[in-house]
Amino acid sequence: xxxxxxxxxxxxxxxxxxxxxxxxxxxxxxxxxxxxxxxxxxxxxxxxxxxxxxxxxxxxxxxxxxxxxxxxxxxxxxxxxxxxxxxxxxxxxxxxxxxxxxxxxxxxxxxxxxxxxxxxxxxxxxxxxxxxxxxxxxxxxxxxxxxxxxxxxxxxxxxxxxxx
Amino acid sequence: xxxxxxxxxxxxxxxxxxxxxxxxxxxxxxxxxxxxxxxxxxxxxxxxxxxxxxxxxxxxxxxxxxxxxxxxxxxxxxxxxxxxxxxxxxxxxxxxxxxx
Numbered sequence: 001x002x003x004x005x006x007x008x009x010x011x012x013x014x015x016x017x018x019x020x021x022x023x024x025x026x027x028x029x030x031x032x033x034x035x036x037x038x039x040x041x042x043x044x045x046x047x048x049x050x051x052x053x054x055x056x057x058x059x060x061x062x063x064x065x066x067x068x069x070x071x072x073x074x075x076x077x078x079x080x081x082x083x084x085x086x087x088x089x090x091x092x093x094x095x096x097x098x099x100x101x102x103x104x105x106x107x108x109x110x111x112x113x114x115x116x117x118x119x120x121x122x123x124x125x126x127x128x129x130x131x132x133x134x135x136x137x138x139x140x141x142x143x144x145x146x147x148x149x150x151x152x153x154x155x156x157x158x159x160x161x162x163x164x
Numbered sequence: 165x166x167x168x169x170x171x172x173x174x175x176x177x178x179x180x181x182x183x184x185x186x187x188x189x190x191x192x193x194x195x196x197x198x199x200x201x202x203x204x205x206x207x208x209x210x211x212x213x214x215x216x217x218x219x220x221x222x223x224x225x226x227x228x229x230x231x232x233x234x235x236x237x238x239x240x241x242x243x244x245x246x247x248x249x250x251x252x253x254x255x256x257x258x259x260x261x262x263x264x
Contacts (some may be wrong), residue, residue, distance in 0.1 A: 022181075022198070078254075148232065
């Protein structure tokens with residue numbers, strides 16, 4: 001049992017538990033908080049895979065940005081006091097069957113896959129390498145992403161603005 | 165040493181849980197949360213493959229996925245708020261204007 005094994009077991013348990021809580025808890029507000037926990041756990045998985053830059057991006061954009069937006073949306077569409085914030089689920093059995101079938105399908109692929117090579121040693125600083133890739137081979141994609149973000153924000157403003 | 169399959173199985177688990185949430189939630193915001201989980205599982209796979217193949221392209225793709233997801237959440241929640249203004253509900257079952 002190396003430190004990495006223990007870390008992976010702990011983070012994976014937290015991730016699975018909070019993911020289950022996201023889809024099962026009746027209180028929508030609690031579901032968002034569990035989602036934040038799941039997103040932070042995913043960031044820790046990135047850290048275990050030696051990608052500290054993605055860990056930082058995950059924390060800033062996902063756990064910071066997305067969760068904040070979702071909380072605002074819930075505050076605008078639900079009454080926080082009272083019972084309306086509770087949500088019900090439907091077709092629990094059917095949903096579980098479909099999800100389990102997809103899981104079995106993925107695992108079937110994994111079993112058929114050829115044995116993977118062991119983890120290669122970390123070559124260099126991944127953060128600097130990602131930065132070089134973003135302004136090198138992926139520069140056009142990177143710029144398009146900026147355009148997409150501007151368009152998405154303008155679209156969101158257009159949808160959510162009040163009619164006056 | 166944790167191998168690649170452990171990360172892939174973890175990703176498959178989270179993806180299935182997210183799919184379950186998308187299929188069973190009634191609230192539109194709840195469905196969006198399930199989609200978030202599924203995209204997150206895909207990111208785990210990307211980073212794991214990138215690490216075990218020694219290819220950084222997967223990390224760059226994960227960055228793009230995260231940014232696009234943020235845009236998707238912003239637009240999706242704006243639509244939810246617009247729907248709420250008109251219909252006073254965000255229950256997906258009751259948004260059946262286009263039902264034949």
